[in-house]
Every structure is written in C-alpha cells, then in structure tokens.
Amino acid sequence: xxxxxxxxxxxxxxxxxxxxxxxxxxxxxxxxxxxxxxxxxxxxxxxxxxxxxxxxxxxxxxxxxxxxxxxxxxxxxxxxxxxxxxxxxxxxxxxxxxxxxxxxxxxxxxxxxxxxxxxxxxxxxxxxxxxxxxxxxxxxxxxxxxxxxxxxxxxxxxxxxxxxxxxxxxxxxxxxxxxxxxxxxxxxxxxxxxxxxxxxxxxxxxxxxxxxxxxxxxxxxxxxxxxxxxxxxxxxxxxxxxxxxxxxxxxxxxxxxxxxxxxxxxxxxxxxxxxxxxxxxxxxxxxxxxxxxxxxxxxxxxxxxxxxxxxxxxxxxxxxxxxxxxxxxxxxxxxxxxxxxxxxxxxxxxxxxxxxxxxx
Amino acid sequence: xxxxxxxxxxxxxxxxxxxxxxxxxxxxxxxxxxxxxxxxxxxxxxxxxxxxxxxxxxxxxxxxxxxxxxxxxxxxxxxxxxxxxxxxxxxxxxxxxxxxxxxxxxxxxxxxxxxxxxxxxxxxxxxxxxxxxxxxxxxxxxxxxxxxxxxxxxxxxxxxxxxxxxxx
Numbered sequence: 001x002x003x004x005x006x007x008x009x010x011x012x013x014x015x016x017x018x019x020x021x022x023x024x025x026x027x028x029x030x031x032x033x034x035x036x037x038x039x040x041x042x043x044x045x046x047x048x049x050x051x052x053x054x055x056x057x058x059x060x061x062x063x064x065x066x067x068x069x070x071x072x073x074x075x076x077x078x079x080x081x082x083x084x085x086x087x088x089x090x091x092x093x094x095x096x097x098x099x100x101x102x103x104x105x106x107x108x109x110x111x112x113x114x115x116x117x118x119x120x121x122x123x124x125x126x127x128x129x130x131x132x133x134x135x136x137x138x139x140x141x142x143x144x145x146x147x148x149x150x151x152x153x154x155x156x157x158x159x160x161x162x163x164x165x166x167x168x169x170x171x172x173x174x175x176x177x178x179x180x181x182x183x184x185x186x187x188x189x190x191x192x193x194x195x196x197x198x199x200x201x202x203x204x205x206x207x208x209x210x211x212x213x214x215x216x217x218x219x220x221x222x223x224x225x226x227x228x229x230x231x232x233x234x235x236x237x238x239x240x241x242x243x244x245x246x247x248x249x250x251x252x253x254x255x256x257x258x259x260x261x262x263x264x265x266x267x268x269x270x271x272x273x274x275x276x277x278x279x280x281x282x283x284x285x286x287x288x289x290x291x292x293x294x295x296x297x298x299x300x301x302x303x304x305x306x307x308x309x310x311x312x313x314x315x316x317x318x319x320x321x322x323x324x325x326x327x328x329x330x331x332x333x334x335x336x337x338x339x340x341x342x343x344x345x346x347x348x349x350x351x352x353x354x355x356x357x358x359x360x
Numbered sequence: 361x362x363x364x365x366x367x368x369x370x371x372x373x374x375x376x377x378x379x380x381x382x383x384x385x386x387x388x389x390x391x392x393x394x395x396x397x398x399x400x401x402x403x404x405x406x407x408x409x410x411x412x413x414x415x416x417x418x419x420x421x422x423x424x425x426x427x428x429x430x431x432x433x434x435x436x437x438x439x440x441x442x443x444x445x446x447x448x449x450x451x452x453x454x455x456x457x458x459x460x461x462x463x464x465x466x467x468x469x470x471x472x473x474x475x476x477x478x479x480x481x482x483x484x485x486x487x488x489x490x491x492x493x494x495x496x497x498x499x500x501x502x503x504x505x506x507x508x509x510x511x512x513x514x515x516x517x518x519x520x521x522x523x524x525x526x527x528x
Contacts (some may be wrong), residue, residue, distance in 0.1 A: 038388045038395075038397060045409075
C-alpha cells in the first residue's frame, strides 16, 4: 500500500469514526431530551457552564466524566478476565462494521479514484453479519462472567434473540443481493443511483419494500432496543451488564448507541439509496423530462455526503422515536414474531423476488 | 351476577403490527411537536422548575410561625407556656425569666420551635392568650444543611413579618 492510499484510508477512518462516535454521543443526550419532551417532561437541563446550559447538552460531558472516574467494580466470584473482555467485544463488533459502509460516491483526487468506503471487501454485507455475530459474544460473555443469575438470564436472552433475528436479517438482504447482483455494500449503494422506468429511483425500499420492513425490524432487535429490549429489561432483570460499572458499562452503553448509528447506516445504504439523491448523477441533475443541471463533481460529492448524513440522522431519530412509542414485548412474543412471522415472510420475499427476476 | 366480557379478537389491521405502530408514532410525534414548537404556555409540560420557579401558594396558606412584638420591639410573649402545653407534637420549648415591668411579670429568655417535630396544626396560635404567636407569614420552611438549623430560636421567630391581612 503506498502513501496515497494510506492517507486516504486514514482520512476515511477519521470521517467515519467522527460521524459514528459524535452521533452516538449526541444521541445519548437526544434520547433523554426527546423522551422527556414526548412524555411532557423537561429532561436534562442542569449541567451548566456558569449561566449556560445549552439545553442540557453538557450532560454528555458530565456523564462521560462520571463514567471515567467511577469505581471499576468486579464482583468477587466473577471471572476477571472474561468480565473485562466482554465490553471490548461488544464495542469492537459494532465499531468495526463501519469499515464496509459507503458514505460517498467514488471521488477523483489527484487523478486517482478514491472510493467512499474504508475497506473494499468483496464479501461486504457478509462482513456485517459476521461482526454482528461477534457482538453476541459481548452480551453472553458479560452475562456469564458476572456470576449473577440476572445477568446470565440477560445474556441468554440476548444470545437467543440475536441469533433468531440474524436469520431474518440475512434472509431479508438476500432479496437485495438478487436484485443488485453484488455482495459489496458500495456497489449496492452505487446501483441504487439508477433510474427505473424512466422516473423511479432504483432504491432498495422501492425494489424491496417488504425486505425493508423485515430488515429494519430485525436490525432493531439486533441492537437490543425497545420493543426488543428483553436482554436489558430494565424494570425486571436489568440485563447482562448488571455487574458492570464505570467505563466498562460505558462501553456497553456506547456500543448500543453506535449500534443505532450502524443500523441506520446499513438501512440507508441498503434501502434508502445510500448517498444518492434522486436524479443526481455523477455530473449533475438529470431530471426525467429532459431537464439537466450540470454540477461540479466536488459539489456532487459534497451533496451526496450531506444526503448520506441526512438519511443517517433521520433513521437514528426514527429509531429513538420508535423506542419511546412501543412497549416491550414478552419473550415468547419476540420469539414468535421472529420465527413464525418474520422468517417465513423473508423466505417468501426471496421466492417472489426470484420469480420476478425470472419473468423479467 | 358475574358479567363475563369476551376478549375482542384482533382485527387483521391490528395484528399486522405496522399500521398500529404508525398510529403510535403519530401519538408520540404529536406530543413531541406540541412541546417543541408551541409557545411555553400552550405546552403539555406541567413541570415547575423548582429553585427558579415556585408554585403560587393559595391566599389562605398560613405558613411558618412568628412571634409578635410590642411597640418597643420586645416580644409580646409572657412565657405562660400555654402554647407548649397545647402543642400535640411537643415542639415548643420556653425558658422564662422575670420582666422588669411588674404588670407583665414574665418574659421568655429563650423560645424554640423544633421544625422537625412541628406538625403545623396551629393549636399554639389558638392557645395563646396574648396573641404573641401567629402563623401568618405565608413562608415555607426553607431547606437546611445542619440539623440545628431546624430548631428556630427566638430572634429568628421575631424577625419574620406577617403577610398582609386577608379581608374578612
């Protein structure tokens, strides 16, 4: 790898990490504030710099400082090694998924083409599934190593739930793989810039509407949030991180919020056209009635990056809104929904997609 | 007679999840938009942000006790201990001493009310023959950092002013 590529990858890493971590940190504040406003409360507004509270935004800083200086407690009979390892697994799995998510179309810099994704892996979407499977270990090891029956219960629930919903998630994506004929997320995103029948953008949500609902549901279940927050079940078993404190808990917590960002990024690049804006081609807008507006390639790249960010934030907010709308499901309901409803539907979706492609 | 109500079956629309989820999102979005966009008085939030904002007490709220004064500023109290006797919570402690004026006979050398024991019943006010103790300040007991601060001494009780008289 030469210097140019190295710098390009480092810059892309910085961009992606900045987006994911910054957004995750903002979301912790946003979730508290949004839930408060929805429930007719005021929400965090006390942390301040002198007279300025910035609508409670400083609580992010206060929380971080608190997590760092808190005692790092490990129960006497816990497995110290695994207890420390588990939050690393949880955070590593979600953060490394960032590598395969395309955030902008390929850009030409100094006469060389730079792709808008950190790692151009041929397996693409499979990497996502592999890494999210590793994420399960974070929950189950944490639950097991704490030597606490509630955390073990939480860990077991997490494992069972994530394994069942990953099947649906994978099956839902197969429809997309059939339509776009590639496993690579960047190619999938690029293919969504096409126009069908002269006017319809070929976004995943247009070609695979059912898969969108299935994938989004399964992805929320994967990130263990309401209505699928049984592994946590804060009012009953607290979950696999009962025995965690300080920054180790912070890593689980941060991992959960980064998982929201990742879920949004995946849904965006699989179903919402990735970085694409309808009718914006590589050299400018080309509207169906023959109206063309040419735009500089750099402006196109900037617009596309902005559109990716916009869709990302929108999906994040939608997930938070869903979390404060829906009640938690019972465990058997979650399993019934996963195996008896979502999985057959996703298989039917593959079948119908196959028929449709065959007829065409 | 027991009336058994059969459980309603879910309609197809309800068991299909998605329409109902959208309906729920509508409810939360409504609250979100009302509380974010409308001016403050139209919001649904009922919170009073305590240290900065305080609830208006009703006109007839009596509040904490105070000791009244004679025209020369000395306490009206004659240390007869009728309030302390009437007090069901035994929160009043009076120590008496001789008054220079023979017609008054006694005055309190110390007068303490333990706010931790007081139940704000007002029986001391009823019992007082000299109108020396009143509950008309309209003031709420303030929070404190030390337990001793919860016992009010004579000087503090004398320093409070009564609220304006209510029209009868």
